[in-house]
Amino acid sequence: MSTPALLQAIGISKRFGGLQAVLDVDLSVMPGEVVGLIGPNGAGKTTLFNMLAGSMPPSAGRLWFGGEDCTGASAHHMAQRGMARTFQITSVFPALTVWDNVCAATHRHQRTDWLGAVWRSRAYRDEQTQMSERATHALQQAGLWHRRHDVGSELPYGEQRKLEIAIALATAPRLLLLDEPAAGMNPEEAGKLVLLIQQLRDQGMAVLLVEHHMRVVMGACDRVVVLSSGEKIAEGTPKEVVSNPEVVRVYLGRETVHA
Incomplete structure (x- = not known):
């Protein structure tokens, strides 16, 4: 019998007036898995993160966390269920x-x-x-x-x-959401971040991260989901994703990425 996903989003969408920010995205995170979410600016990554964390309700689709239907649940409820999140802008006291x-x-x-x-x-x-x-x-x-x-x-x-x-x-937390955790870090600090994420995974924690630092993505993630214009255009291992022609075209360009 297969292990159920800790986080499961099916057909998640978000519309702001006439703007379709996220459209029909399926995404899952298994216990003890590190999943990366990448894409160009304006791809809908932060909007998707906000819906998963309970900061905003989806316009359509369903969300399950820990086996519970949490569609439209508040951020407080998601935190009580075992989800923790960091933000793009530091929020320390x-x-x-x-x-x-x-x-x-x-x-x-x-x-x-x-x-x-x-x-x-x-x-x-x-x-x-x-x-x-x-x-x-x-x-x-x-x-x-x-x-x-x-x-x-x-x-x-x-x-x-x-x-x-x-x-x-x-x-x-059971699931840690990291929003651009390597921002502002030098290469040595980013390398230590990768080791920390790997350590958390080995301890059974699930991690979902948005990150532009591709060396962190390649080193830390088991699986990568790629968004473009609000839609999922690719999913797979880091090596599969960086060799995907569509991902190269819309996001990576001529950048050479090494594990």
């Missing part, structure tokens, strides 16, 4: 330390009420320990443990991107 940024994300798992906090009950103390351990692990995974006492605004842009990933990891 600039006045907080790196540690406090990540700890804030762990409160999605908090179960004790305010009375437990006031009286510092055993359940509250155990929960605080677990959240601290989760934040520590997320920072270590993202390679930011040595920066934990620094203020978010003091980090270079590339490390702010890594902090966003750590914040997402601290929520213990």
